[in-house]
Amino acid sequence: MLIAKNDTTIAPTAIRPAGRSLNTWQAVQDEILRRIRTGIWAAGQLIPTEHQLAAELGCARATVNRALSQLAEDGIVKRRRRVGTRVADTSIPEAGVGASLIREEVESCGSSYTYELTERDVVRAPDRIAAVMHVSQTEPLIRYRALIKADDSPYCVEVGYLSAQGTKGLTEDLIRRAEPLEWMRKNVSQLSGRMEVLATRLNTECAGDLGVERGLPVLTLDRTLWCGARALSHSRRVYPPGHKVSFAR
Numbered sequence: 001m002l003i004a005k006n007d008t009t010i011a012p013t014a015i016r017p018a019g020r021s022l023n024t025w026q027a028v029q030d031e032i033l034r035r036i037r038t039g040i041w042a043a044g045q046l047i048p049t050e051h052q053l054a055a056e057l058g059c060a061r062a063t064v065n066r067a068l069s070q071l072a073e074d075g076i077v078k079r080r081r082r083v084g085t086r087v088a089d090t091s092i093p094e095a096g097v098g099a100s101l102i103r104e105e106v107e108s109c110g111s112s113y114t115y116e117l118t119e120r121d122v123v124r125a126p127d128r129i130a131a132v133m134h135v136s137q138t139e140p141l142i143r144y145r146a147l148i149k150a151d152d153s154p155y156c157v158e159v160g161y162l163s164a165q166g167t168k169g170l171t172e173d174l175i176r177r178a179e180p181l182e183w184m185r186k187n188v189s190q191l192s193g194r195m196e197v198l199a200t201r202l203n204t205e206c207a208g209d210l211g212v213e214r215g216l217p218v219l220t221l222d223r224t225l226w227c228g229a230r231a232l233s234h235s236r237r238v239y240p241p242g243h244k245v246s247f248a249r
Contacts, residue, residue: 022057029067031057033134036076036087036229043190043228044089047077074134075192076229087229088192102148102156102179102237111150117176118209119145122164129161132224133231140164144175147209156243157206160235167232180233181225188227196222206238216241 022028032053035041047053050068054061068085071077079085106113123143130137142162148155162170162180170183184191200220207214221237 022059023063025063025066025070028053028057028059028064029070029134032067032071033076033229041087043087045087046084047087049084074194074224075226089190101181101185102158103182106148106150106155109150111155112152114149114152115178116147116149117144118147119143119205120172120175123161125161129234133161133163133234134229135163135231142167142175144180145205145209146179148179154210154240156240157209157238158235159206159238160233162233163231166227166230180235184225184232188232190227191225191232192227193223193225198222200238202238210238210240212240219243 022031032047041047048056050061050064053064057064068077068079072079072085076088077085078088103113103115121143122140125133125135125137125139125141127137129135129141130139133141135141142164143160144162145157145159147157158179160180162175167180167184169187170180174180174183198220199217202210202212202214202216202218204214207216218241219239221239222234223237224234225232
């Protein structure tokens with residue numbers, strides 16, 4: 001776990017980015033991420049207020065608020081009313097149900113678990129993935145698709161994108177043997193995550209893996225995992241029609 005050395009905020013005029021104004025919330029968000037990633041703001045540290053950041057960056061307070069609100073949703077910062085905003089300091093045990101393993105889901109039902117990698121490639125980040133992971137569209141990502149079985153029957157399909165920079169020790173052989181989260185749980189000291197549960201319709205590739213008709217409504221779980229302010233992965237688990245998932249803490 002990364003521990004901040006102190007709780008003091010950075011002076012608003014200390015690191016103004018080259019004297020320029022940041023007029024969009026995305027630009028403000030990028031600047032906040034830069035400061036966290038480069039260690040200017042340490043894990044657990046209280047950062048400047050919205051008013052201070054707006055004055056420093058030359059933008060409206062509402063612009064800063066939107067940028068910080070999005071980063072709070074992603075678990076990169078934590079906000080408390082009348083206290084302020086801190087850089088998140090989250091360890092694996094606190095990552096919550098969003099970091100549950102598919103292996104654990106299958107075996108908790110008393111079934112045997114099988115993982116089959118069906119696709120792996122290096123791609124440029126699609127628009128949606130770049131926005132979710134806060135990466136440039138020019139950044140190469142490892143895209144994979146895997147079929148998970150329970151007692152030899154399709155349990156779910158996982159389609160994911162991995163940051164090559166953040167998962168350097170995750171070799172192709174390891175990706176072929178188990179879902180990337182298993183490696184992250186063992187090798188990443190600071191892991192946080194965001195999970196969304198939603199209903200979608202089966203696309204062609206997932207329908208083929210699951211052996212059901214394309215276009216059927218299905219349950220999907222989207223999860224983004226972070227180490228500090230850097231996204232390690234974004235994945236989508238697609239379950240067959242009629243599947244039910246239960247969470248307990």
